[in-house]
Amino acid sequence: xxxxxxxxxxxxxxxxxxxxxxxxxxxxxxxxxxxxxxxxxxxxxxxxxxxxxxxxxxxxxxxxxxxxxxxxxxxxxxxxxxxxxxxxxxxxxxxxxxxxxxxxxxxxxxxxxxxxxxxxxxxxxxxxxxxxxxxxxxxxxxxxxxxxxxxxxxxxxxxxxxxxxxxxxxxxxxxxxxxxxxxxxxxxxxxxxxxxxxxxxxxxxxxxxxxxxxxxxxxxxxxxxxxxxxxxxxxxxxxxxxxxxxxxx
Numbered sequence: 001x002x003x004x005x006x007x008x009x010x011x012x013x014x015x016x017x018x019x020x021x022x023x024x025x026x027x028x029x030x031x032x033x034x035x036x037x038x039x040x041x042x043x044x045x046x047x048x049x050x051x052x053x054x055x056x057x058x059x060x061x062x063x064x065x066x067x068x069x070x071x072x073x074x075x076x077x078x079x080x081x082x083x084x085x086x087x088x089x090x091x092x093x094x095x096x097x098x099x100x101x102x103x104x105x106x107x108x109x110x111x112x113x114x115x116x117x118x119x120x121x122x123x124x125x126x127x128x129x130x131x132x133x134x135x136x137x138x139x140x141x142x143x144x145x146x147x148x149x150x151x152x153x154x155x156x157x158x159x160x161x162x163x164x165x166x167x168x169x170x171x172x173x174x175x176x177x178x179x180x181x182x183x184x185x186x187x188x189x190x191x192x193x194x195x196x197x198x199x200x201x202x203x204x205x206x207x208x209x210x211x212x213x214x215x216x217x218x219x220x221x222x223x224x225x226x227x228x229x230x231x232x233x234x235x236x237x238x239x240x241x242x243x244x245x246x247x248x249x
Contacts, residue, residue, distance in 0.1 A: 006058055007077045009035075009049040017046035019114065019247060020086040022078065024094030025049070026120070026230070027174035028153060028167065030056035033091075036236060042244050048081070050074070050097075054170035063173035067181050071101045079110065087115040087247060091196075091232050092203075093178050095121035099215070103186060112191060115247060116216075119196035119239075120229050122204045123211035124183045136176035143172065150203060150229060193220040194246040196239065198231035221246065 009031040021041070023034045031049035038047040052070070054063030064070040074097075082105075090098035095118035105112055135146050144164070147153045153171070157163050195212045197204065206224075213220040223242050227234040 007051055007074070008081070009051050010046070014043060014046040016044075018044040018085065020046045020048055020081060020084065021243070021247070022081075022086060022088050022098075022113075023047060023049045024088070024090035024097045025052075026092035026094055027178065028055070028171035029091075029094075032056060033232075037240055040237075040240050045244065045247065050094075054173060055167075059166065059170075063170045063177075065173045065176045065180070067096065067100055067177050070097065070177065071104045074101055075104060075108065075110070082111040085114050086111075087117065088113045089117040089119065089243065090121070091119040092121050092229065093174055095119055096124060096178060096181065099124055100181075102189065106189070112189070115192050115194060116189070117194045117196065117243060117246065118212060119232060120198060120201060120204060122208035123215065124181075125185070125214070126208050126211045127181065127183060134175070134179040136172050136179055140168065143168070147171065188214065189216045190218055191216060192218045192246075194242075195220065195222045196231075196242070197222070197224055198227040198229055198235075199224050200226070200228045201231070203229040 023037070025031070025033045031051040034047060034049040038049070041047050051058055052063065053061035064073070078101075088098035088102060090096065098116055099118065102113055102116055135143060138146065144158055148155075148158055157167060193212055193216045195209050197206060197209050209222060223246075225231045225235040225238055225242075232239050
C-alpha cells in the first residue's frame with residue numbers, strides 16, 4: 001500500500017492551524033496546482049493538497065478510473081487528519097471528489113468538513129445535462145484536440161509527443177472517472193457550500209451551478225471570477241481571498 005505521505009502534500013505546515021483545507025485538483029492536475037496557495041493562505045489555515053496516483057511524484061502508479069474506489073481509498077488516508085476543523089476545496093473533477101468523499105464520511109459516521117467549496121463543476125445531479133460522447137473513449141488525436149479546446153493542459157505538453165505519452169493515460173483515466181460517475185440521490189448536507197465559477201467558462205454554463213444549493217440545508221453562496229474554466233490560475237489571488245472570506249464567515 002502506498003504510504004499516506006504520498007497522498008498528502010504539506011509543504012508549509014502550520015503550528016496551530018484553526019482549520020485544515022484539503023484541496024482536490026482538476027483532471028490531469030496534481031498537488032503542485034495548490035503549492036502557491038500554501039504560501040499565500042492565512043497563517044491559521046493549513047493547506048493540504050491531495051496527490052492522486054498517476055501524476056507528478058506518483059506518475060508510475062495506476063490512476064483510478066472509478067470514483068467510488070477512489071473515495072474509499074481516501075478515507076483511511078485522511079481519517080488521522082480529521083481531528084480538528086477542516087474543509088474541502090475541489091476544482092472541476094476535484095469538486096466531484098470532494099462532494100462524494102464528504103458523503104462517504106457521513107455514511108461512515110466520521111467527521112464532516114465545516115464547508116464544501118466546489119469550483120468549476122456543475123451540481124452532481126445535473127451532470128446528465130453535459131451528456132455527449134465520452135472523451136475518454138476518443139482516439140488519441142481527437143482526445144488531444146478536445147483537451148486543447150478546454151485550455152487546461154499546457155501547449156508545451158500537448159505539442160511534445162514524449163511528454164504527452166507520459167501524461168495522457170492519467171488524463172484519460174480522470175475523464176473516465178468523471179464520465180462513468182452515476183449520481184445517487186441522498187439526504188442533503190447541513191453544512192455551508194461555496195460555489196465558484198469563471199465568468200468565461202465554456203465548459204459549464206452558469207445556470208448549471210445553481211442546483212448545488214439543493215445539496216445542503218445550510219447556506220450556499222455563489223462566487224464568480226474573471227476567467228475561463230481554469231480561473232483558479234488566472235484569478236489566483238481573488239480565489240484565495242474569497243476562500244479565506246468564506247471560511248471565516
